[in-house]
Amino acid sequence: MKRANEIRIDPEYQRLFRWSDEQRSRLVESVLLRLPIPPVFFIENEDGRYELIDGLQRVSSMTQFIDAAVIDKEPLKLVGCDIVSELNQKTFADLPLTLQLQLKRSGVRALIIKRQSKEFLRYEMFKRLNTGGSELSEQEIRNCSARIFGDRGVAFYENLIRLSQHPSFVRLTETLADTEIEKRGREELVLHYFAAKNGASYFYGNVANWLSNYMEAVLLEKEAFDYGDEETIFSRVFDAVERVAGEGAFCKFKNDKPIGGLAPAYYEAIVCGVSRTIDKVEQANATVINDALIETRQSSDFRQNVGTGANKRSKFAGRINAIEAAIANA
Incomplete structure (x- = not known):
């Protein structure tokens, strides 16, 4: 969807891409271990595209690992994986096909605030998502x-x-x-x-x-x-x-x-x-x-x-x- 410009990641909605390589790598490791991943949230814009309002770190980390060119980043090489240490120093291309397909086919729950929602509801949703324990x-x-x-x-x-x-x-x-x-x-x-x-x-x-x-x-x-x-x-x-x-x-x-x-x-x-x-x-x-x-x-x-x-x-x-x-x- 990102490659087809069907989702938008607006940096002004999000904190800077602050996760370290270790944090990004552990997310990839968690997905491969089939650990639960928190949902991501989108707003549906007037043109029908989805705009990411919560989940930048997760979406960007996975995108950087699987296809870094989509977000203009260098390919992520895994570091700091402490459960499956064999993943360290590997890029997506270094993984066997079975793991590549597992990553691509893994799901994450996405919640969408429809464009018909009133501005204040959208505003309140974002505020609540990003208060209390947020960085x-x-x-x-x-x-x-x-x-x-x-x-x-x-x-x-x-x-x-x-x-x-x-x-x-x-x-x-x-x-x-x-x-x-x-x-x-x-x-x-x-x-x-x-x-x-x-x-x-x-x-x-x-x-x-x-x-x-x-x-x-x-x-x-x-x-x-x-x-x-x-x-x-x-x-x-x-x-x-x-x-x-x-x-x-x-x-x-x-x-x-x-x-x-x-x-x-x-x-x-x-x-x-x-x-x-x-x-x-x-x-x-x-x-x-x-x-x-x-x-x-x-x-x-x-x-x-x-x-x-x-x-x-x-x-x-x-x-x-x-x-x-x-x-x-x-």
Whole structure:
């Protein structure tokens, strides 16, 4: 089916092809041993083709072993097979015909979400398949699941990607670990900004759920989202934050010195406080504003809103209000 272009594997729906050669080889070994393989899930597109939404590692691993050219990979040579060690160092062509045919004829259960299904059902199905014990990060799941909404979801997520590459935003988030960036950490911070700025009503303590619920509200058109206006204010906010606070903008402070890397509660307080006072921040003396931000972050009142129980809505509002007042009074 893949060779005939009857199934589609969209990398934006899936994590990167992360399995090691050992993991791929053990899947082949499991199939030959007739061990049960988890089902794969497809969406039926408008043209009748199937689009893979869960099972990339299994499908790609077997395809790479049997016919690597179909997915533009080098042929897989088995390694790490620990039950049938005789399989190690063999390619598909090295197997006897009986094993080749056994692999080709082995079945895996495939579940198809029909094209008549409503977008939200398709979205919810993907989200549930990829939460709880999954190796996907929360933001990788959001990237994939947003696209199930079609053009509307693609537009929203592509906007997150574009804004995550805004120069001042990139410089201000350089303290993110490479592993976090690989797992779409910058895109999550852009969504975090919009959720903090526009979606406080969805804040109920769990940050991951909050960000997902806000994104869902936008995609289901329960919340308005003006792309042009939002991009303009986003650029202004992060350009202004960089001008007044620099690389320590989202850090904790002690004795007027930054401590550690980007702290999410500090991040949302700063970006929301600045967005509410953007005209002043853009025009005021940078040192005066930064001194006010540093002093506020070290104050006992502010720290009460970012410490224990920081995920309460009252504390969420308290830390943003504190930053807004500090700028207004600077």
